[in-house]
Amino acid sequence: MKNHYFALTLLAGVLLGIGLFNKNDYYFNVLNILLLKGLIVVGLSLLMGYAGQVSLGHAAFYGLGAYTSGILTAKYGWSPLSALLAAQGVTLLAALIIGIPALRLKGHYLAMATLGFGVIVYVIFKEMIDLTGGPSGLVGIPPLELLGHTFLESRQYFFLFALILVLAILFALHLAHSPFGRALLALHDSEAATMALGYDTGRLKLIVFLISAALAGLAGSLYAHFAMFISPTSFTFLHSVKFVTMVVIGGVASLWGALLGAALLSVLPEILTVFEDYDVLVFGTILVAIMIFLPEGLFKGLGNLFYRLKKCKN
Amino acid sequence: MKRWLFVLLMAFFLVTSSSIWAAKPYKIGALFSITGPTSFIGEPERNTLVMLVDEINKAGGINGHPVEVVIYDTEGEETNAVKKVTKLIVQDKVLAIIGPSRTGTTLAVIPFVERYKVPLISCAAGIKIVEPVKAWVFKTAQSDRLAVKKIYAYCQAQGLKKIAIITVSNGFGQSGREQLKALAKDYGIEIVADELFGPKDVDMTPQLTRIRAKNPDAVICWGTNPGPAIVAKNMRQLGMKQQLFMSHGVASKRFIKLAGEAAEGIILPAGKILVAAQLPDTDPQKKLLLSYIERYKARYGEEPSAFGGHAYDAFLLLKHAFQKAGADRAKIREALENAKGIVGIHGVFNMSPTDHNGLDEKTAFVLVRIKDGDWQLIK
Amino acid sequence: MGEILQFLLSGLTSGAIYALIALGFTIIYNATEVINFAQGEFVMLGAMFMATFCAHGLPIPLAFTLAVALTALAGILVERLTIYPARNASPITLIIITIGLSILIKGLAMFMWGKNPLPVPSFIGEKPLRIGGATVVPQSILILAMAVIAVWAMEIFFQKTLTGKAMRACAANRLAARLLGIRVEPLVLLSFALSAALSALAGVIISPITFATYDMGTMLGLKGFSAAVLGGLTSSTGSVLGGFILGILESLAAGYLSSAYKDAAAFIILVLMLLLKPEGLFGKKEIKKL
Numbered sequence: 001m002k003n004h005y006f007a008l009t010l011l012a013g014v015l016l017g018i019g020l021f022n023k024n025d026y027y028f029n030v031l032n033i034l035l036l037k038g039l040i041v042v043g044l045s046l047l048m049g050y051a052g053q054v055s056l057g058h059a060a061f062y063g064l065g066a067y068t069s070g071i072l073t074a075k076y077g078w079s080p081l082s083a084l085l086a087a088q089g090v091t092l093l094a095a096l097i098i099g100i101p102a103l104r105l106k107g108h109y110l111a112m113a114t115l116g117f118g119v120i121v122y123v124i125f126k127e128m129i130d131l132t133g134g135p136s137g138l139v140g141i142p143p144l145e146l147l148g149h150t151f152l153e154s155r156q157y158f159f160l161f162a163l164i165l166v167l168a169i170l171f172a173l174h175l176a177h178s179p180f181g182r183a184l185l186a187l188h189d190s191e192a193a194t195m196a197l198g199y200d201t202g203r204l205k206l207i208v209f210l211i212s213a214a215l216a217g218l219a220g221s222l223y224a225h226f227a228m229f230i231s232p233t234s235f236t237f238l239h240s241v242k243f244v245t246m247v248v249i250g251g252v253a254s255l256w257g258a259l260l261g262a263a264l265l266s267v268l269p270e271i272l273t274v275f276e277d278y279d280v281l282v283f284g285t286i287l288v289a290i291m292i293f294l295p296e297g298l299f300k301g302l303g304n305l306f307y308r309l310k311k312c313k314n
Numbered sequence: 315m316k317r318w319l320f321v322l323l324m325a326f327f328l329v330t331s332s333s334i335w336a337a338k339p340y341k342i343g344a345l346f347s348i349t350g351p352t353s354f355i356g357e358p359e360r361n362t363l364v365m366l367v368d369e370i371n372k373a374g375g376i377n378g379h380p381v382e383v384v385i386y387d388t389e390g391e392e393t394n395a396v397k398k399v400t401k402l403i404v405q406d407k408v409l410a411i412i413g414p415s416r417t418g419t420t421l422a423v424i425p426f427v428e429r430y431k432v433p434l435i436s437c438a439a440g441i442k443i444v445e446p447v448k449a450w451v452f453k454t455a456q457s458d459r460l461a462v463k464k465i466y467a468y469c470q471a472q473g474l475k476k477i478a479i480i481t482v483s484n485g486f487g488q489s490g491r492e493q494l495k496a497l498a499k500d501y502g503i504e505i506v507a508d509e510l511f512g513p514k515d516v517d518m519t520p521q522l523t524r525i526r527a528k529n530p531d532a533v534i535c536w537g538t539n540p541g542p543a544i545v546a547k548n549m550r551q552l553g554m555k556q557q558l559f560m561s562h563g564v565a566s567k568r569f570i571k572l573a574g575e576a577a578e579g580i581i582l583p584a585g586k587i588l589v590a591a592q593l594p595d596t597d598p599q600k601k602l603l604l605s606y607i608e609r610y611k612a613r614y615g616e617e618p619s620a621f622g623g624h625a626y627d628a629f630l631l632l633k634h635a636f637q638k639a640g641a642d643r644a645k646i647r648e649a650l651e652n653a654k655g656i657v658g659i660h661g662v663f664n665m666s667p668t669d670h671n672g673l674d675e676k677t678a679f680v681l682v683r684i685k686d687g688d689w690q691l692i693k
Numbered sequence: 694m695g696e697i698l699q700f701l702l703s704g705l706t707s708g709a710i711y712a713l714i715a716l717g718f719t720i721i722y723n724a725t726e727v728i729n730f731a732q733g734e735f736v737m738l739g740a741m742f743m744a745t746f747c748a749h750g751l752p753i754p755l756a757f758t759l760a761v762a763l764t765a766l767a768g769i770l771v772e773r774l775t776i777y778p779a780r781n782a783s784p785i786t787l788i789i790i791t792i793g794l795s796i797l798i799k800g801l802a803m804f805m806w807g808k809n810p811l812p813v814p815s816f817i818g819e820k821p822l823r824i825g826g827a828t829v830v831p832q833s834i835l836i837l838a839m840a841v842i843a844v845w846a847m848e849i850f851f852q853k854t855l856t857g858k859a860m861r862a863c864a865a866n867r868l869a870a871r872l873l874g875i876r877v878e879p880l881v882l883l884s885f886a887l888s889a890a891l892s893a894l895a896g897v898i899i900s901p902i903t904f905a906t907y908d909m910g911t912m913l914g915l916k917g918f919s920a921a922v923l924g925g926l927t928s929s930t931g932s933v934l935g936g937f938i939l940g941i942l943e944s945l946a947a948g949y950l951s952s953a954y955k956d957a958a959a960f961i962i963l964v965l966m967l968l969l970k971p972e973g974l975f976g977k978k979e980i981k982k983l
Contacts, residue, residue: 025404030397054785101968109971112922116963119915123957126483127510136440136485137392137418152429154400227396228425231418231485234392237915241730241792248789280349281804284797288775291790295782351908353808483953510952514912516710516903519703520948523696540810540904547902551821551830552699572812572904575819 004173007256008166015162019155028154030270032226035161037246037262039219042168043212045247045258050176050184051208053103057114058243060121061213063235064091065220067125067132070230074140075131081146084221091217092210094121099209104202110209118240125232137231144225157226164222168215172255175211184208249290251297260299337375339382340636343402344625345413345423346437347390354539355415358622359437360385363412365613366629376636388414392422399423403430410635410646412628413437415621417485424451433647435631437624440489444670452650452670454627456585456660458486460675461562462493464583466501468681468692469532474557478507478530480521480545482537490536490561506530511541518548525554532556538563543572550576557581562679565620570687581692583679585620585660592691598657599677606659623659630658631665695826700948701941702824706833706902708940709840713895714917715924715932716847717888722926723864724877724884727787731771731795732892733914734802738764739893740905741802744811753816761893767798768889772882780881795911802907813900836898843894844933847887851929860884864927892917912956919963925973935974938962 022028040062047053068087072078078086094117102113125132132138144151144160151157175181186194187201194201224230242265250261272282294301344363346356367383375381384406386398395414402408403426410433414420417440424443427434427450436443436453443453469477479494481487491508498505506528509521522545525533533556535545542564549558558580560569565584570577586593590603606626610618632646634653639645653672656663661677681692714732721729742763746756775790816835821828851857860880863870871877895913896905903909920939924931939959946958966973 026397026401029400033393033397048785098964105971109967113964113967115915116919116960116967119960120957120964123954123960127953127957129488134485134488135418135483136442136488137421139421139424139442227392227422229392229422231392231422233390233418238911245789245792248785252785278800278804280796280800284793284795284800287793288790288797291782291786291793292775292779295779295786351808510955512912512956514909515955516899516913517703517707517944520700520944521952523699524948527696540906543810544903547819550819552828553821568809572810574812 001173001177008169008173011169012162012166015166019159019162022155025154028158030266032154032157032161033223034263034266035158035165036219036223036226037243037266038165038259039161039168039222040216040243041246041250041258041262042165042172042255043215044243045250045252045255046172046175047208047212048244048247049252049254049258050181050188051205052188053205053209054108054111054244055114055209055212056111056237056240056244057098057116057118057121058212058216059235059237059239060114060118061091061095061216062220062223062239063121063125063230063232064094065217066224066230066235067138067220068217069221070138070141070224071131073142073225074138080142080144080225084218087217087221088214091213091220095210095213096206099206099213103205103209110205114240115237118237122232122236125235133231135232137229139229141224141228141230143228144222151225157222161222161226164218169255169259176255180204180207245287249287249298251299251301253296254299257297257299261297264298337377337379338641339380340376340641341382341384341406341408342632343406343408343411344383344385345388345395345398345402345411345415345419346385346625347415347419348385348387350389350391352390352416354619355437355621356387356390356413358619359413359415359625361614362610362618362622362625363629365609366626369609370633376633377640379636379641381636384408388416388419390416390419392419395419395422396426399426400430403427403432408432409641409643410435410632412625412632417443417489420451420453424448427451432643433635433650435628435650437621437628440485441493442489447668447670450647452631452665454631454658454660454663454671455624456562456673456678457671458489458493458561459497460673460678461583462490462497463675464679464681465534465559465581466497466503467675468581469503469559470501472557474531475503476506476528476530476532477503478509478525478528478533478556479505480507480509480511480518480525480533480535482513482541483510484513484538486538486561486563487536490563494534494536511537511545513537513541515541516544518545519552522548522552522554526552530556532559534559534561536561536563539566539569540572543569543576546573546576546580562620565682567617570684577684577687580684581681582684584682584689585623585678586680587618587620587623587659589680589682589689589691592689593680598662599659602657603659620660627656627658627660627663630656631663696948698825699827700944702827702829702833704941704944705937706836706940707943708937709836710895710899710913710936711917711920711939712933712936713840713843713891714913715920715936716844716929717892718918718921719924719926719929719932720860720884720888720891722921724860724881725776725787726784727776727791728918729888730788730791730914731798732888732917733910733912734795734798735764735768735889735892735910736896736913736917737802737905737907737910738767738798738889739896740813740900740903740909741806741811741896741907742893743897743900744813744905745806747813748811753814757897760897761890764893764896765886765890768885768887769882771889772885776881776885777878780878795914799907799910806905806907808907810904810906812904815901816898830902832898832901836902839894839898843891844929847891847929856880856883916959919959922963923966923973928973931974938974 065087068090069083072083098117102110126135183199246261246265247258251257346359348356371380388395417438420436420438439455441457481491507525511518535542560582593600635646635649638649653665661673663672665672682689742760817831859875920936921932924935943958947955
């Protein structure tokens with residue numbers, strides 16, 4: 001746990017430094033989107049690493065958060081904060097409806113159910129034109145307003161998003177190291193054994209699923225106000241897959257690994273633009289190669305490599 | 315050999331540039347969907363812009379200033395467009411931006427160009443971009459409304475009153491569908507069926523069967539390849555004999571190739587570039603159109619598409635603004651807003667504070683019929 | 694009456710395609726427990742090869758055979774280069790590999806064939822036939838016939854041949870199969886080849902109707918997956934029926950309800966199925982409710 005606190009303090013320090021000294025709005029905007037992805041990935045990492053469940057529909061929860069916030073503020077004049085809370089309600093409700101039946105069952109039913117759910121939600125975003133603005137998107141979302149303060153600059157959003165992410169990581173770390181978290185970890189190893197210890201495993205899994213959906217919904221609400229425009233193309237099945245990929249590439253077993261994966265997959269396309277049209281090919285190759293050669297993810301894989309190198313030197 | 319020539323030219327350019335270009339370059343940015351599913355829009359736009367900038371620099375620049383262009387790929391995706399637009403504005407410090415290619419990506423970057431006060435000339439068609447008018451946002455692509463008006467005027471003249479529409483469920487189809495529904499009344503047209511299809515659908519016979527049951531006078535299909543080609547084929551298959559209209563979204567030879575026999579007789583609105591050679595010599599755009607086609611072909615070895623023309627027009631407008639305003643974002647915006655009589659690829663632009671597109675249906679579109687696998691201008 | 698027949702015919706055509714893809718999913722899932730998200734790309738490869746060979750003037754039967762064979766070869770390459778080296782990794786790692794592969798294959802296809810849809814000539818003319826009050830192109834009937842033949846051939850292979858039986862044994866219980874002396878690795882390789890060939894067949898026969906595009910595979914793959922889940926994921930008969938049911942329901946939904954939500958129809962069925970009858974229509978009842 002001590003190591004985790006150290007890492008978290010380091011992260012917070014780095015973020016604070018960037019926030020204070022960076023003057024380039026472009027970097028802020030890139031980082032803002034990365035921070036929101038980090039938020040989604042923290043939840044997904046809890047779900048995958050601890051509850052052993054995969055969600056292929058997290059882009060839908062992200063989108064539900066974004067669209068609920070967007071619609072309520074742009075079309076019905078709600079304040080951003082109350083819309084954000086309503087968005088949390090909508091996201092949680094959707095997660096409950098999918099999660100309760102799917103998590104009663106053993107196996108990867110949640111993955112399949114969320115896949116279907118994700119596509120359905122995407123089609124709804126596209127087709128309920130009067131409400132969502134349809135395929136061409138929802139315009140007129142106001143900037144975020146909290147406690148009488150209106151967020152107008154990228155730097156302000158950066159501080160807010162960084163704070164929320166740090167808090168989310170703190171929460172996730174505590175959760176993971178609480179009795180609840182240990183029960184979850186046991187669940188990941190052996191569901192039967194955990195049940196024998198008197199835990200209701202279905203409920204454990206459901207709670208983690210709800211937390212991860214809520215975090216994705218929160219990221220969505222924040223994104224809607226930050227970008228002031230949303231459209232269905234940001235919430236497709238491929239985005240869900242990308243979130244899962246971030247977690248797996250970093251390493252399913254670790255929160256930090258997942259964050260590393262998010263950073264890598266967000267930064268990689270920016271770097272790969274030097275390959276111009278070839279960037280998709282390079283991206284696909286890197287993804288496949290990492291999974292073949294470091295099946296436990298970058299975080300652990302690189303750690304092992306480092307360890308071995310050190311041993312060789314000695 | 316060619317490569318050496320290129321290297322020599324570059325070296326020559328670098329050596330001489332310092333002396334010729336004493337003036338600071340005019341830096342412009344561009345956002346196109348060069349890769350991804352809408353790359354067929356972004357690629358010709360990029361090619362056209364690169365060609366124009368090269369040409370103008372060889373001819374001595376604008377007001378003696380060379381033009382420098384920074385182009386980024388949005389992949390047609392909103393989040394990407396948002397990132398790249400701030401990069402252009404903040405990091406590259408461009409004076410004005412051309413693009414993005416899609417309506418969705420354009421709407422996504424509008425809050426940012428308005429926040430940072432940078433003139434933007436979009437190459438996308440959606441009418442929401444300029445309605446309501448936004449101070450810093452312009453566009454060159456003809457709005458769907460003009461295309462719809464062109465079709466409806468023809469229907470009215472031919473006495474076609476009961477119309478069925480079938481549109482693709484993406485931004486392009488949605489915008490067309492809204493305009494088709496909104497304008498029908500003005501032309502005494504009744505929409506008897508309103509069907510949709512997905513961009514990746516493989517069979518439209520269920521929708522067309524429903525349309526057939528309503529027995530319309532004509533069918534209007536709004537979409538981009540390959541869906542409309544399937545609609546045309548399915549209509550033949552169902553034995554439907556109604557006149558089929560398409561949108562300008564399929565105004566390329568590719569569509570005729572895909573639909574084959576079924577393309578014959580289809581009528582669609584298209585930019586004049588499609589039938590440049592058939593235009594009367596009195597047409598003010600004819601000379602420019604023929605020259606563009608020739609220059610593009612010489613450089614890239616293929617005919618330019620209508621999309622490239624949008625980037626061409628955006629550059630013409632910007633050139634005009636630079637000539638009047640120099641390197642000042644606010645003055646450029648003002649010059650753009652008051653640009654009058656600019657003869658471009660897709661029409662004659664007359665901007666005003668209430669119209670940031672500046673086109674009318676008379677010059678922006680012509681109606682063409684597909685005959686013997688080629689376009690035929692309907693006069 | 695003509696209307697419902699038209700919807701049914703249209704549904705059967707799409708259903709046949711979904712059925713072939715679903716069968717491909719099932720074969721690989723049974724051999725490896727991997728859900729192969731690159732399945733749709735095999736469909737695309739089949740269509741693309743077909744378009745290329747036809748454009749070069751090859752006779753249709755030859756182009757057809759070559760396209761299917763080349764895609765099967767691609768399936769073999771995929772297994773040897775990516776799945777085999779990672780065979781000891783967890784299923785989720787393997788699934789991510791297939792996702793990476795799908796991105797990679799799609800990217801390669803974009804390079805080789807460009808981004809525009811390619812036309813493919815119809816196999817047997819385009820003159821529509823009238824059946825009852827409905828019309829249908831000959832190609833649709835060909836699609837149905839070929840799908841049925843392919844499914845029937847697969848069934849014979851699984852039930853009658855030794856290799857087929859070994860594959861079934863492997864699917865039922867991998868460890869037991871190994872103990873009986875069945876070598877699993879060659880069977881995994883074979884399953885990829887077969888699965889790729891079936892999907893390629895789907896791509897080839899549908900290409901004259903839908904054309905060939907580098908990104909046509911993703912949605913078809915997802916629908917095929919839904920069909921496979923509908924049929925229970927492990928049952929080949931189930932996934933074939935699942936494909937046809939999905940195709941018909943989708944077509945009826947587009948015809949009678951709303952074409953706007955047609956794409957959602959397949960997935961609403963998928964979710965309802967999972968929530969109400971998770972073992973699928975024909976799956977083995979081995980899921981324990983906890």
